[in-house]
Amino acid sequence: QVLLVESGGGLVQTGDSLRLSCEDSGINTVIYAMGWFRQAPRKEREFVANIDKDGVLTHYADSVKGRFTISRDNARNALYLKMNNLKPEDTAVYYCAAGPTWSVKPAPAHYYYWGQGTQVTVSS
Numbered sequence: 001q002v003l004l005v006e007s008g009g010g011l012v013q014t015g016d017s018l019r020l021s022c023e024d025s026g027i028n029t030v031i032y033a034m035g036w037f038r039q040a041p042r043k044e045r046e047f048v049a050n051i052d053k054d055g056v057l058t059h060y061a062d063s064v065k066g067r068f069t070i071s072r073d074n075a076r077n078a079l080y081l082k083m084n085n086l087k088p089e090d091t092a093v094y095y096c097a098a099g100p101t102w103s104v105k106p107a108p109a110h111y112y113y114w115g116q117g118t119q120v121t122v123s124s
Contacts, residue, residue, distance in 0.1 A: 003027050004096050009118030016086050020118060022079040022096030027113055030074045033102040035111060036081045038092035038120075045108050048094070049081060052102035059104050063089075086122045093117040 004027075008020040020036070035050035049060045049070040058070055069082040079096050097111035 003113045004029075004098065004115035006094060006096050006115040006118040009094060009120045011121045011123065012086055013123050014087060016122070017082070017084045018086065018120060020081040020083070020094055020096075020120075022081075022115055024077045024098070027098065029072075029077050029079065029098050032098035032100065032113075034070075034072060034079045035097045035099065035106055036070060036079075036094060037097060037108060038090075038094045039117075040092040043092075045095070047106045047108075050102055050106050051079070057102050059102070059106070083120070086120075088122050088124045091120060091122050093119050 004022055004024055006022045008018060012018055033052050036048040037045050038048050039045040047061050048064055049068055051058045051070045051072055055072045067085045071080045095117045096115045098113040099111035
């Protein structure tokens with residue numbers, strides 16, 4: 001049963017922008033804090049950004065701070081990640097996730113629901 005569906009990934013060049021989207025197909029994401037994680041080949045899944053259920057509180061990994069912006073539209077049960085000035089080290093599969101609480105120390109284990117991921121590849 002697929003609950004979260006990501007889209008918007010692709011192949012871009014260094015310095016380009018992308019906007020990822022995540023829509024729910026089975027859960028009411030309005031009641032959850034949401035987050036974006038990513039996983040590069042041969043690396044562990046790492047936190048990118050998160051947002052509280054009201055869309056007020058956000059937190060970013062240092063590696064993306066100032067370049068990425070997380071937002072949500074609760075009327076559409078949608079989550080977004082705007083990525084600017086992309087770098088080759090941003091290349092990864094990006095996952096959205098839903099969990100009970102927002103935190104400045106997020107970890108994958110804190111999230112209940114996950115999407116299947118969307119590939120982002122940044123060429124140099």
